[in-house]
Amino acid sequence: MASDLTPSDLGTTLLQTFYSVLTTGTSTAGTYLSYIDGGSAFTANDLAFLTDLSWMSSANPKRSHLSVPELLQAAHNFMSVVDSIPPAVGTWVHTDATVGSIYQNVFLGQGNAASPQVDDGALKAAQSTIKQDQAQYIRYRNSYTNAVSRHNALNSRRPPASESELTEAAAAVSDALSDWQDLGNKAEYEAAEGVLANASTGFAEYLHDLVNLYTDYISNYALPDGTQFAPVMAIPPDFATGNVQWNRFSFDSSSVTKTTSDTSSTVGGDLSAAAGLFLYSADTSGSGNWQAADISTSTLTVSFDYLVVDLDRSAWFDSILLTSRAWWLNGMTAQDPTPPVVFSDGAPPPNTTGEWQMWAESVIFIRNLTIDFGSENKQSAQDVMNLQENAQVNFLIFPLAGETTDVTNSTTKFSYTSSDSAITAAQMQMMFFLCRLMPPEPNPLPDLLPQN
Numbered sequence: 001m002a003s004d005l006t007p008s009d010l011g012t013t014l015l016q017t018f019y020s021v022l023t024t025g026t027s028t029a030g031t032y033l034s035y036i037d038g039g040s041a042f043t044a045n046d047l048a049f050l051t052d053l054s055w056m057s058s059a060n061p062k063r064s065h066l067s068v069p070e071l072l073q074a075a076h077n078f079m080s081v082v083d084s085i086p087p088a089v090g091t092w093v094h095t096d097a098t099v100g101s102i103y104q105n106v107f108l109g110q111g112n113a114a115s116p117q118v119d120d121g122a123l124k125a126a127q128s129t130i131k132q133d134q135a136q137y138i139r140y141r142n143s144y145t146n147a148v149s150r151h152n153a154l155n156s157r158r159p160p161a162s163e164s165e166l167t168e169a170a171a172a173v174s175d176a177l178s179d180w181q182d183l184g185n186k187a188e189y190e191a192a193e194g195v196l197a198n199a200s201t202g203f204a205e206y207l208h209d210l211v212n213l214y215t216d217y218i219s220n221y222a223l224p225d226g227t228q229f230a231p232v233m234a235i236p237p238d239f240a241t242g243n244v245q246w247n248r249f250s251f252d253s254s255s256v257t258k259t260t261s262d263t264s265s266t267v268g269g270d271l272s273a274a275a276g277l278f279l280y281s282a283d284t285s286g287s288g289n290w291q292a293a294d295i296s297t298s299t300l301t302v303s304f305d306y307l308v309v310d311l312d313r314s315a316w317f318d319s320i321l322l323t324s325r326a327w328w329l330n331g332m333t334a335q336d337p338t339p340p341v342v343f344s345d346g347a348p349p350p351n352t353t354g355e356w357q358m359w360a361e362s363v364i365f366i367r368n369l370t371i372d373f374g375s376e377n378k379q380s381a382q383d384v385m386n387l388q389e390n391a392q393v394n395f396l397i398f399p400l401a402g403e404t405t406d407v408t409n410s411t412t413k414f415s416y417t418s419s420d421s422a423i424t425a426a427q428m429q430m431m432f433f434l435c436r437l438m439p440p441e442p443n444p445l446p447d448l449l450p451q452n
Helices: 007-023 044-050 068-082 099-108 120-155 163-182 186-198 204-218 378-389
Strands: 031-041 111-113 233-235 247-252 278-281 301-312 327-329 358-372 392-395 398-405 411-414 416-419 422-425 429-437
Touching: 007 031, 007 120, 007 247, 031 358, 031 398, 044 068, 044 233, 099 111, 099 204, 120 163, 120 186, 120 233, 120 247, 120 301, 163 186, 278 378, 358 398, 378 392, 378 398, 378 416, 378 422, 398 422, 398 429
Parallel strands: none
Antiparallel strands: 031 429, 111 327, 233 301, 247 301, 278 392, 301 358, 358 422, 358 429, 392 398, 398 411, 416 422
16 A cells, blocks of 8 residues: 555545445446444344244244244344434444334325326236245345356456356356346336336325235334334345355455545445544443554455345335335425425435435445455564454454344454464454435325325
8 A cells, every 4th residue: 555545545445446346237326335334243143033033923943042032132133223224325323213114104104195097907916026026036136146246256356267267257147147037037027116116196005005014014023112113134044154155355455546535426434534544442332442553554455255135125115115206295285395304305425415315225244354464564464463452453444353242142252363464353244235325205296296
């Protein structure tokens, strides 16, 4: 890394490079990468609810040692992170507002729509297609996304991947796309989405049905204190323990460039305030007292395993509401179309305004984070190892050492190891979200609004 480059230069270039790897071969319009500063450590207990579904129904077999109340708490904890709505397009910050609460209290609680005036058969057929094919569609879309990511990872690998490896990876992308089209019913599913999106006056009965569906659904899931919630699942559900292939990302500091004013336009977060590459704290809460360590980083290679995990809200949420112009909020009229709540004005960051600016479609977990200082700078690896006496150690936004308490109230300390000129932190962390910019919302067609 050149001497005049700052930690924010390295961090922002790293995030931009990772974003490029994730989105190569796909449309990036309206897609943003948001990160959790300091990560969020997850253990097997925290994710057991994804594969042990006994908390959903006593008819489902037990697949873990956790009790039903513990599994319910784990599901609630996961939901409260992945469904948290940040106050702006930026660093992922936990808030009390969640997709479920907004969906229940505003979309369904205050939403209104016109009476059906479109072909009822076409509308019901589209709704049936989405209900029937959604799981398969998401499954094969996820397989295609992972195949693209693996191909991109091979392209960026140093030393370069062999021609045969690249050919095989490219063929896997092609096969995954074919499977998505054929087995995931890609065209049919997306056509059905279009029917619902364009059925601009067919939402009254549909919105009413969604209210009943959601109310009935969340009544099945309540914590001991009576708090009801809408679970968010993950695809694939066994990503933490099953035979799921993770991808590998690698970044060389020689590619770092000076940060420009628009460099972070597609990564939700601003690293301009980064205090240092390596930070440490004696405070386990992470609330303050961070200090920067003086570590030589003339050369640096950062790599980690990562997996894109799709978030599944299909049991209770219909994303068609995000793009439909068939509904409005109570109080909006043709004479005064000003909404009582603006979710998003749809403007690209950093100019987005509104209370719900991003929609998290996928969460990205990482593990086996390795930082290699190069064979001529082994002392730096030792200097970082010497920081282990502190309660927490971070590299930029990435946690290297700390502790986490799981759903059973068991506290696990995690740290990193060294090998020659490199250090490695094996702990799995939730680190990133792939987010979609919310369109202007609410944005009803003017002709649908009621008269005063």
